[in-house]
Amino acid sequence: MAKRLILLSTLLLIACAIYIGLGAEGAWSFLLPYRATKLASMLLVGVGLSVATVLFQTITANRILTPSVMGFDALYVMVLTLLVHVLGGVGYASLPAALLFAMNVAGMTALGMLLFGLLQKGARGDIMRLVLTGLILGILLRSVTEFLQRMIDPAEFQMVQSVSFARFTQVEPSLLLLSALVTLPALALAWRMRTRLDVLALGDATATGLGENPKRGQAQALVLICILVAASTALVGPMSGGGGSFFGLIVTALAHVITPSERHRILLPSAALTGCIILVGGQTVMERLLDLTTPLTVVIELIGGILFLVLLVKRKRA
């Protein structure tokens, strides 16, 4: 396993080097900070979303769920649409980026805590009820968004559309710093939970028998998931166009194939590295080789959708 993690790390380093170096024209003093900022944001989002997905799949004991079913992305797009609707395109564009970031993180964490409250309420509150509630909430938020988008000015609708997909092209260095300040401590806490997550994956009864309170562990993981997803989404935008992000799904499915282990000390770094390779590698191909301006997420959704179907059909165990 260690060998495969080293291999993944090497691949990621190569991908980063190509991203920075390929097609470099012009002054390095301009190019390097510009590309490094984009690269750093991709790494941050790659690690954050991959780790969040692993945590989510562990506490829900389900391999085909990702945190986006909880409606985080839907909330982001709704807030965005609402702001453009109320302030107009120009008004929205003139909002300070840090304020938007703070609003988004706060909104998404609040949504997470609302669902988290549901988990705590009552002895019978279980994690699946929470997921279903999140799913329905997401649908509600999307319907509201769609309703608002129907009433919006077509030009402004174009603007909403263009920022509704994650983009790594315009990342503010100050936002990157903010996002890192939120993401890195959450990642450290997730890493500290690695053995406890292994135990939680055994199921509620067995985990209890081993002295690990499942509810407490699930709640803590959920808080980390909210923070990680909120920080990534607020930085670059939602990774999904609507139906539910397939990015996390691709990452964890690949990580399970590359490093077939259920131990989180293997799974967490493996998923994080895989996520970064997909983002950096994919962005390099899109941007440098194909010279496309299509957001990478559109391609990820397409591949992820197919993979999702394959996983569903292939799945032997419930």
Added chain:
Amino acid sequence: MIRLSGVNHFIGGTQILHDISLELPKGGITALIGPNGAGKSTLLSLIARLTPLKQGEITVDTLKIGACADRDLAKVLAIMAQSTHVSARLRVRELVSFGRYPWHRGRPTAADDALIEAALARFELLEIGDRFLDEVSGGQRQRAFVAMAFAQDTDYLLLDEPLNNLDIAGARGLMRLLREMADNDGKTILIVLHDINYAAAFADRIVALKQGRIAALGTPAEVVSNSLLRDVFGTDAEISHIDGRPFVMV
């Protein structure tokens, strides 16, 4: 000693357990029997803290359920739940190794590894140690869970209907292992059983529950009688005795 006093339990307004007070001394196997819906599993899961205790008091040695730390209890009491479904794809050895978790909290030592290998050998799992749990037979799977509980090195072991879905060889094999653990390792075992004959053949004590109340308590010879079958189980099967142990003629 496991001591229960004044334990009541409700599920959605229905009273499942009525004022249960019970003392289970250290050592030996105690079987909890009773008809479906008598509250056997509920009682066991209250002691195992799988279901939060609302009314009454349960203590295991000096630890009070609901008040003591989960970690401390995990060093004294191991449980094997009714559903042993694991969503993670684990190998037998990996599963057994989790038994040491309450002691090392994620940092296993050489001593932990030795105990895991010993548990695998003891339960004849060495050969299939590297197979996945979903690739072994039902009996081997249950044995792996018992081996995990054994590796946990606790004085008490609670099992909720471990014989479900086992054939006769698997069921007898598992009960023999439990008997050995009680006799040779001094474990105190509390087990919910469906089949009275298994309880009569392997247990030292039987606690019979009926509609959330203790209907009978004692050795198999004392408890298993025509009146128990009639009053508690509502059936009129005959009982014969072989070597002093009662058997229900089904």
